[in-house]
Amino acid sequence: MALGRASEARLGAPRTETLYANAGWCAAGIAILIAAPFFVYPLFLIKLLCMALFAVAFNLLIGGGGLLSFGHAAFFGGAAYIAAEAAKVWGLPFEVAVLAGTATATALGWLFGVIAIRRHGLYFAMITLALAQGVYFLALRLPFTHSEDGIQAVPRGRLLGMIDLRSDIAMYCTVAVIFVLGYVFVWRVWRSPFGQVLRAIKDNRQRMISLGYPVDRYALINFVLSAALSGVAGSLKAITLGLATLNDVDWSMSGEVVLMVLLGGMGTLFGPVVGAVITVAMDDYLAGIGVPVPAVIGAIFIVVILVFRRGVVGETLHLMSRFGRGEGSPDAAMTAEAISDRPDGSSR
Amino acid sequence: MSANALFGQLLLGLINGSFYAMLSLGLSIIFGLLGIINIAQGAFYMLGAFVAWILLTRFGIGYWPALVLAPLAAGLVGVAIERTIIRRIYQLDHLYGLLLTLGIFQVMQGLFVYWYGTAGLSYPYPGALTGGHNIGFMFLPNYRAWVVVASLAVCFGTWYAIERTRLGALLRAATENPTLVRAFGINVPLLVTACFGGGVALAGLAGVLAAPIYQVNPLMGGNIIITVFAVVVIGGLGSVLGSIVTGLALGLLEGLSKVFYPEASSMVIFAMMIVVLMLKPAGLFGAER
Numbered sequence: 296m297a298l299g300r301a302s303e304a305r306l307g308a309p310r311t312e313t314l315y316a317n318a319g320w321c322a323a324g325i326a327i328l329i330a331a332p333f334f335v336y337p338l339f340l341i342k343l344l345c346m347a348l349f350a351v352a353f354n355l356l357i358g359g360g361g362l363l364s365f366g367h368a369a370f371f372g373g374a375a376y377i378a379a380e381a382a383k384v385w386g387l388p389f390e391v392a393v394l395a396g397t398a399t400a401t402a403l404g405w406l407f408g409v410i411a412i413r414r415h416g417l418y419f420a421m422i423t424l425a426l427a428q429g430v431y432f433l434a435l436r437l438p439f440t441h442s443e444d445g446i447q448a449v450p451r452g453r454l455l456g457m458i459d460l461r462s463d464i465a466m467y468c469t470v471a472v473i474f475v476l477g478y479v480f481v482w483r484v485w486r487s488p489f490g491q492v493l494r495a496i497k498d499n500r501q502r503m504i505s506l507g508y509p510v511d512r513y514a515l516i517n518f519v520l521s522a523a524l525s526g527v528a529g530s531l532k533a534i535t536l537g538l539a540t541l542n543d544v545d546w547s548m549s550g551e552v553v554l555m556v557l558l559g560g561m562g563t564l565f566g567p568v569v570g571a572v573i574t575v576a577m578d579d580y581l582a583g584i585g586v587p588v589p590a591v592i593g594a595i596f597i598v599v600i601l602v603f604r605r606g607v608v609g610e611t612l613h614l615m616s617r618f619g620r621g622e623g624s625p626d627a628a629m630t631a632e633a634i635s636d637r638p639d640g641s642s643r
Numbered sequence: 644m645s646a647n648a649l650f651g652q653l654l655l656g657l658i659n660g661s662f663y664a665m666l667s668l669g670l671s672i673i674f675g676l677l678g679i680i681n682i683a684q685g686a687f688y689m690l691g692a693f694v695a696w697i698l699l700t701r702f703g704i705g706y707w708p709a710l711v712l713a714p715l716a717a718g719l720v721g722v723a724i725e726r727t728i729i730r731r732i733y734q735l736d737h738l739y740g741l742l743l744t745l746g747i748f749q750v751m752q753g754l755f756v757y758w759y760g761t762a763g764l765s766y767p768y769p770g771a772l773t774g775g776h777n778i779g780f781m782f783l784p785n786y787r788a789w790v791v792v793a794s795l796a797v798c799f800g801t802w803y804a805i806e807r808t809r810l811g812a813l814l815r816a817a818t819e820n821p822t823l824v825r826a827f828g829i830n831v832p833l834l835v836t837a838c839f840g841g842g843v844a845l846a847g848l849a850g851v852l853a854a855p856i857y858q859v860n861p862l863m864g865g866n867i868i869i870t871v872f873a874v875v876v877i878g879g880l881g882s883v884l885g886s887i888v889t890g891l892a893l894g895l896l897e898g899l900s901k902v903f904y905p906e907a908s909s910m911v912i913f914a915m916m917i918v919v920l921m922l923k924p925a926g927l928f929g930a931e932r
Contacts, residue, residue, distance in 0.1 A: 363738050363741070363742075365741075410917055410920055410921070411920075413920055413924040414876075414920070414924055416737065416738060417680050417737055417738065417741060418876065420680075420738065420741055421680065421872045421873075421875065421876055422876055422916070422920065424869060424872055425869060425870075425872050425873040425876060425913055425916055426913065426916075426917075428869045428870075428873075428913065429910055429913035429914075432909040432910050432913075433910070435909075436906055436909075546865070546869060547749075550745055550749065553742065553745075557742065586757075587753045587754060587756065587757035588753070589749050589752065589753035589756070590749065590750045590751075590752075590753025590754045590757065591753070592749060592753075593745075593746045593747065593748065593749025593750035593751075593752075593753055594746070594750050595746075596742065596743075596745065596746030596749065597728060597743060597746040597747065597750070600732065600739055600742055600743045600746065601728065601731055601732070601743075604735075604739070
């Protein structure tokens with residue numbers, strides 16, 4: 296979350312101080328990533344990181360441009376199918392299979408974007424949802440996806456032809472490195488001039504149009520970036536867990552990623568990771584004790600929206616800025632929600 | 644291709660189309676007044692079918708009373724949810740409404756899957772409507788004919804109520820400018836609740852009508868609601884007649900594609916949506932707002 300604050304830090308705190316703080320948070324994050332497999336079952340961590348990367352990718356879209364996509368399962372699942380097919384049937388090595396999946400998601404993202412960006416707000420959400428359902432039906436019908444069975448027993452292969460990924464620890468380390476790269480990528484995008492323009496479009500679209508920015512093209516690029524990163528997450532998931540199924544393209548997967556990001560804090564850099572940890576851990580725990588998991592998740596969704604819209608990280612930042620440093624500190628700006636609270640926002 | 648198969652598929656398409664029409668009609672009424680896209684509409688469709696099934700198996704109450712009781716039950720559940728949950732987020736961005744109703748949808752679907760599994764339960768045809776008639780070019784099952792007639796009557800009845808009655812005029816006025824209508828002494832929050840209840844009752848009614856044709860399954864709502872979203876995008880929100888016509892036309896189109904190219908039948912509505920978005924982004928009957 297300190298990384299998230301950095302973009303606002305220029306307004307107030309001296310830059311060197313936040314740099315130290317950032318370095319501290321980075322070190323802490325990397326230490327957790329290194330220590331985690333000694334305490335938690337690596338396969339669970341791998342799944343967690345894949346979902347966290349998916350959430351980070353989704354957050355790039357909503358946090359950057361304020362667009363709510365309901366079709367991200369298409370990129371995640373589409374990439375999962377292609378990566379699994381590439382690794383299993385075409386016999387491609389690990390890296391190439393992940394790239395193939397990512398390329399698929401990128402292409403799909405471009406296609407969805409070109410169609411959906413014509414509308415905003417609610418319509419955008421509905422259109423992406425409907426397009427993703429089209430991809431779901433494709434996955435159900437196409438022969439190579441084996442409909443209900445999915446692609447199973449996908450081999451992990453070797454990393455760069457050297458490291459055998461059949462060991463869970465080696466696989467974990469690979470996924471962790473890719474995850475960190477993806478995370479840093481999102482951070483860089485948000486801090487870049489491109490990210491500033493996106494935020495400005497979210498805040499005042501009309502003004503950016505009148506200033507001559509091609510707002511739809513910016514939104515499209517952001518959408519494609521988010522789709523591509525979701526594709527990385529989906530490809531990794533398919534190869535590490537050895538499985539690509541209809542679940543990955545189902546619209547409940549799109550809903551799950553929205554929940555992860557909402558729960559953690561939309562538009563905060565660290566929020567999606569927290570949301571993914573909570574959601575995946577909860578899924579795992581609840582499935583074991585025999586309660587209706589989707590109903591519980593739905594109930595959490597309702598509670599979060601009614602009382603907790605900033606999410607765990609967003610609320611924490613908000614409280615810190617109120618009690619820790621007083622009103623009006625630069626951090627307060629960071630807790631602004633990704634979707635505006637005003638009904639007259641650019642929602643239609 | 645026998646004429647019987649062709650007209651059989653067309654009839655099934657028309658039936659699906661009337662379900663699309665009823666669901667998208669409910670969606671567009673609720674959207675007009677509340678500004679919320681109600682994903683839970685799919686869950687209320689499922690709820691209608693389940694209430695009918697439970698009435699029959701637990702209480703021995705047949706199809707005809709269920710036709711009234713099930714939409715009533717769905718409507719009451721809807722009113723309770725609107726009063727307790729949805730009411731709290733009217734002042735927020737409409738996207739939160741979409742997310743909130745997704746949560747409601749998941750709770751309802753999740754509970755029914757937990758209680759009844761996903762295998763699907765069968766609901767018998769009502770006694771008076773079993774069998775069918777040979778009308779020359781095809782065999783017309785009585786129940787299917789009834790579903791088409793009943794849902795068309797309900798759709799156009801709703802259209803009439805909204806466009807031609809005093810209550811409908813109030814509803815349209817409150818959609819335009821709720822503050823002003825309130826200033827005239829009309830109880831707008833009550834109107835909003837009633838409108839939500841009415842919208843979801845339509846979905847519940849569609850669920851009862853669907854129960855004998857399709858199996859009663861907790862997942863039936865999720866499958867249909869996304870197609871209905873595509874229908875709504877194609878038709879454009881906000882036009883009552885537009886919702887009805889688009890729903891029926893797309894159902895027929897889907898039925899036709901089942902005859903000529905069955906593999907693509909589940910895709911045809913989504914393909915249609917892409918074409919319409921390219922040519923007329925606001926939808927066929929919608930106005931850019």
